[in-house]
Amino acid sequence: xxxxxxxxxxxxxxxxxxxxxxxxxxxxxxxxxxxxxxxxxxxxxxxxxxxxxxxxxxxxxxxxxxxxxxxxxxxxxxxxxxxxxxxxxxxxxxxxxxxxxxxxxxxxxxxxxxxxxxxxxxxxxxxxxxxxxxxxxxxxxxxxxxxxxxxxxxxxxxxxxxxxxxxxxxxxxxxxxxxxxxxxxxxxxxxxxxxxxxxxxxxxxxxxxxxxxxxxxxxxxxxxxxxxxxxxxxxxxxxxxxxxxxxxxxxxxxxxxxxxxxxxxxxxxxxxxxxxxxxxxxxxxxxxxxxxxxxxxxxxxxxxxxxxxxx
Amino acid sequence: xxxxxxxxxxxxxxxxxxxxxxxxxxxxxxxxxxxxxxxxxxxxxxxxxxxxxxxxxxxxxxxxxxxxxxxxxxxxxxxxxxxxxxxxxxxxxxxxxxxxxxxxxxxxxxxxxxxxxxxxxxxxxxxxxxxxxxxxxxxxxxxxxxxxxxxxxxxxxxxxxxxxxxxxxxxxxxxxxxxxxxxxxxxxxxxxxxxxxxxxxxxxxxxxxxxxxxxxxxxxxxxxxxxxxxxxxxxxxxxxxxxxxxxxxxxxxxxxxxxxxxxxxxxxxxxxxxxxxxxxxxxxxxxxxxxxxxxx
Ligand SMILES: [Zn+2]
Numbered sequence: 215x216x217x218x219x220x221x222x223x224x225x226x227x228x229x230x231x232x233x234x235x236x237x238x239x240x241x242x243x244x245x246x247x248x249x250x251x252x253x254x255x256x257x258x259x260x261x262x263x264x265x266x267x268x269x270x271x272x273x274x275x276x277x278x279x280x281x282x283x284x285x286x287x288x289x290x291x292x293x294x295x296x297x298x299x300x301x302x303x304x305x306x307x308x309x310x311x312x313x314x315x316x317x318x319x320x321x322x323x324x325x326x327x328x329x330x331x332x333x334x335x336x337x338x339x340x341x342x343x344x345x346x347x348x349x350x351x352x353x354x355x356x357x358x359x360x361x362x363x364x365x366x367x368x369x370x371x372x373x374x375x376x377x378x379x380x381x382x383x384x385x386x387x388x389x390x391x392x393x394x395x396x397x398x399x400x401x402x403x404x405x406x407x408x409x410x411x412x413x414x415x416x417x418x419x420x421x422x423x424x425x426x427x428x429x430x431x432x433x434x435x436x437x438x439x440x441x442x443x444x445x446x447x448x449x450x451x452x453x454x455x456x457x458x459x460x461x462x463x464x465x466x467x468x469x470x471x472x473x474x475x476x477x478x479x480x481x482x483x484x485x486x487x488x489x490x491x492x493x494x495x496x497x498x499x500x501x502x503x504x505x506x507x508x509x510x511x512x513x514x515x516x517x518x519x520x521x522x523x524x525x
Numbered sequence: 526x527x528x529x530x531x532x533x534x535x536x537x538x539x540x541x542x543x544x545x546x547x548x549x550x551x552x553x554x555x556x557x558x559x560x561x562x563x564x565x566x567x568x569x570x571x572x573x574x575x576x577x578x579x580x581x582x583x584x585x586x587x588x589x590x591x592x593x594x595x596x597x598x599x600x601x602x603x604x605x606x607x608x609x610x611x612x613x614x615x616x617x618x619x620x621x622x623x624x625x626x627x628x629x630x631x632x633x634x635x636x637x638x639x640x641x642x643x644x645x646x647x648x649x650x651x652x653x654x655x656x657x658x659x660x661x662x663x664x665x666x667x668x669x670x671x672x673x674x675x676x677x678x679x680x681x682x683x684x685x686x687x688x689x690x691x692x693x694x695x696x697x698x699x700x701x702x703x704x705x706x707x708x709x710x711x712x713x714x715x716x717x718x719x720x721x722x723x724x725x726x727x728x729x730x731x732x733x734x735x736x737x738x739x740x741x742x743x744x745x746x747x748x749x750x751x752x753x754x755x756x757x758x759x760x761x762x763x764x765x766x767x768x769x770x771x772x773x774x775x776x777x778x779x780x781x782x783x784x785x786x787x788x789x790x791x792x793x794x795x796x797x798x799x800x801x802x803x804x805x806x807x808x809x810x811x812x813x814x815x816x817x818x819x820x821x
Contacts, residue, residue, distance in 0.1 A: 372744075374764030374772045379782060382792050384743030384763035388717060392749055395718035396725070411701075412713055412744040412763075419714050433701050433710040433741075438768075442703055457706050458622050467621070469707060516722065519715045520679065523621060523672035523708035 216268035219260045223479070226253045257478035264428070266454040269461075270436060272428040273407050274370075277482035279489075281308055281323030281366040284406065287489040288496065289314055289321060295352060301381060304345030306336045306369075309352045311361060315497065317504075320356035322349055322417060323366030326407070339408070340373035343386035346416050350386075350393050362400040362500055365417040370435055372413030390416035395519070396512045400503030404492065405429040405461075405470075406481075411438075421515050422499045423469070425461035426488065427476040431469075432459035469522055566590050568758075582799040591756045591799055593736060595638075596645040596662035599695055603803045604649035604658070611647040613680055618642070618673035624704040630666075640665045642673045643698070646681040648690070652807035654814065657685035660695040663737070667699030670742055674702070675712025678746065682719040691729040691810055692720075696747040699765075700740015713745035720749050729813040731806065734761050734784065734793065752809055753793045754802075755784035761793075 226249055233246055264272070272278065285292050289312035296303045309322035324341060327333035356363045372383055394401055394417075403420035409431030418431075425431060434442070436450040439457055458464075461473040474491045477484035503511065563572040569588035578584075582602060583592040594602075600609050620627050635641060643665035649658050659681050661668040670678075678694070685692040701709040720730060732750025734743075736759035743763050747753075755761060762782040770777055780786050787793045797805050 372763065374768045376769060376773055376777065376781070379762050379764060379769065380790055382748075382790070385748040385792055387744035387763070388713075388746070388748035391714050391717035391745055392721040395714065396721050411710065412741050415710055415713060416744075419718070431707060433703060433706050439703055456622065456624065459707065464707060467707070469711065516718050519711060519718055522711040522715060523618070523675070523705070525616060525618065525672060525676050 215263055215265065216260060216271060219256055219263075220479075223253065223256050223260075226256070257483070261478035265451075266430075266457075266460050267436075267451040269428045270430055270450075270454050270459070272476075272480040273430045275480060275482055276328055278407055279481055279485045280326055280328075280368060281406065282325065283485060284323070284366055284404075284489065284492065285312065285321055287486075288493055289319070292321060295355075296348075297351075298344040298347035299351060300347060301344050304337075304342050304348060306339055306341045306373075307345035307348050309348065311356075311359075314362075314364070314500065317500065318359070318361050319500075320352055320361045320363045321366070322352055322363065323406075324369040324414075324417065326368055337373055339369045340371060341369065341413060341416075342373050342375065342378040343381045343383045346372070346383075346386035346390050349390050349417060353390075353393055353397055357397050357399050360399060362402065362504060363394075363397070363420075364496065365401070365403045365420065367403060367405040367409045367414050367417050367431075368407035368429075369410055369413050370408050371410035371438075372416070387412050387416045391419055394419035395515060398508040398512060400500065400506070400511060401515065402496065402499050402503070404496075405431050408435075410435050419515065419519065421503055421511060421518070422471050424472045424474060424492075424495060424499075425464060425470050426474050426481060427461050428480055429461055430459045431461075431464055432457050564592075584799050589757060589798075591736065591758060593663055593697065595664060596640070596660035596695075599660045599735075600645070600647075600649065600658065602799065603806055604651060605653065609647055609649040609658070611645060612684065613646060613677050615641055616673055616677055616680075618671050618676075618705065620704075621672065621708045622704065622706045624706075627704045630704075634665050638662070638664050642677065643668045643670075644674045644677050646677045648684075651803060651810060654691075654807065654810040656691045656693050656810060657681050657688075658693045658695075661697045661742070663697040663699075666702060668697045668742075669699050669702035669709075670712050670716075671702035671705040671709050672712060675709075675715050678716050679712075679719045682716070682723050682746075686719075686723040686726055686728065689726065689728060691731070691813060692723060693731045693733065693806060694746060694750075695733045695735055696738040696742050697735045698738055698740070698742035698747075700742055700744075710741065713741045716746040717749060720746050724749075724751070729810070731809055733797075733802070733806075734787075735759050737761070739763065739765055748792075752795075754795050754797045754805065755787065755793045756802075757784060757796050757798060759784040761787050 292312035293310045295310040308325045324339050325336040326339035327336045401420040402422045403418045405425040411434050436453040437447040440449040440453040441447040464470045481488045565572045566585040568590040571587045583594045644661045646659040730750050732753045734755040738761045
């Protein structure tokens with residue numbers, strides 16, 4: 215459904231572009247207006263009719279704003295820091311200190327590429343243990359210098375590779391979970407795209423969890439889920455429905471704290487608006503959390519996860 | 526070839542415990558039958574009777590293969606007799622995603638295994654030292670971690686922290702429980718956070734990895750032990766071998782993700798044969814008792 219509407223939209227966009235140079239006659243102006251009206255209606259129809267599978271598609275959209283876009287809009291003087299100090303630099307994790315409205319903070323996020331070359335560099339946003347150990351290093355550094363941590367989650371999951379296993383993928387993720395669980399500074403996590411399994415949760419132990427409307431957060435990718443439960447990864451659309459992985463579902467479950475609305479058709483259609491909304495919420499949360507005592511901060515974080523799925 | 530036949534026996538012993546009375550006769554008959562049954566070793570295909578294996582800690586005398594054993598049996602092998610006191614035994618989860626058929630599946634497994642969930646928690650003494658113990662049982666939905674498992678483990682860890690007790694967790698798990706979706710994922714954070722708090726009090730946590738320990742369990746509490754032990758030959762990893770092979774499009778080397786492989790790569794402290802496990806655990810517990818006086 216979404217893909218159908220998107221291709222119609224693309225056709226209109228092409229027509230509009232084509233008209234741009236020689237659209238001065240009254241008839242052409244009229245036609246242009248009509249096309250723009252159609253475009254708007256189409257976008258609204260898209261926004262209204264999104265299924266969970268559509269949201270998965272949007273969450274993975276190659277044009278969707280990534281962590282670097284958020285960093286350049288939201289922060290000033292971002293200083294990228296590299297390396298896990300043990301083995302190597304994992305480019306799929308981007309992090310370092312920056313200013314947020316004059317306050318020093320630590321930013322950590324998962325990077326995806328927009329093309330093949332970038333994707334090879336960022337390993338399709340799938341960190342290895344070195345990436346997670348870099349997260350631990352940067353988080354401890356943030357604690358030492360009393361900087362709030364802001365994480366941007368966007369990964370299909372931790373990389374399931376031979377070297378990743380050899381160097382302790384599980385141990386590295388477990389390390390992130392335990393370190394972030396009691397770090398003595400505010401932690402704010404924002405799911406901007408895909409939040410896939412433990413590899414996403416490793417950046418997701420936070421005082422405040424925010425999700426973009428069309429981002430997803432799940433125990434496993436829908437394909438993996440279908441393949442485990444039904445031995446058939448092509449049933450992923452069905453899995454999307456069952457898994458309840460949309461921002462709306464997670465808000466209803468009480469697992470996340472806020473959903474940021476996206477423009478019709480997804481964040482990539484008007485990134486500026488999304489950045490602005492993230493900025494407003496971020497300011498509110500940083501103000502709130504920096505006013506809280508350190509003990510209270512870690513206790514609140516403990517309690518938050520303690521009560522997930524309360525029995 | 527079925528190393529899991531013992532579950533029937535447990536089902537009946539459990540039902541006896543629960544109901545007593547009429548069931549008892551049936552149990553005895555069942556036990557006799559299963560004791561004389563021959564079980565093939567999955568590794569060397571020699572066959573042994575259950576009675577023989579039970580005397581040998583369920584380890585193949587020919588090739589050393591460690592059979593998967595139930596949580597009950599595990600506790601019997603390491604704890605002082607009669608010392609185990611179970612906690613939160615009847616704690617069960619909900620069906621948070623309303624996953625079709627999930628409740629029914631749990632009911633069937635409860636009947637088949639005599640377990641209420643895939644973990645048993647409680648306190649016991651090992652050579653007179655008291656500890657909190659949690660044991661996952663791979664017969665119950667692959668020992669997967671849903672809300673109830675996360676909750677039972679967290680309560681056990683919190684109890685250990687409150688009572689200043691050491692903690693021992695035997696893992697055997699396929700990871701997160703898919704049917705509980707995101708709630709299952711969040712148990713990784715919950716259990717890890719609890720263990721972090723227990724550790725901050727200066728208390729000991731021994732993690733024992735048994736076959737298999739994978740996924741979200743490896744990526745949370747199982748990897749956070751002050752001391753990490755593993756049984757010989759146990760499969761231990763984050764991603765499953767099949768997923769890795771599909772990703773890298775090549776065959777994995779022999780012994781990849783085995784306990785021996787992890788030892789070599791620095792992720793576990795010691796491989797412990799089942800028959801030595803009780804002694805080693807007791808020694809570790811003794812080494813971590815507070816003692817201020819030189820005694821000899
Ligand atoms: Zn054998």
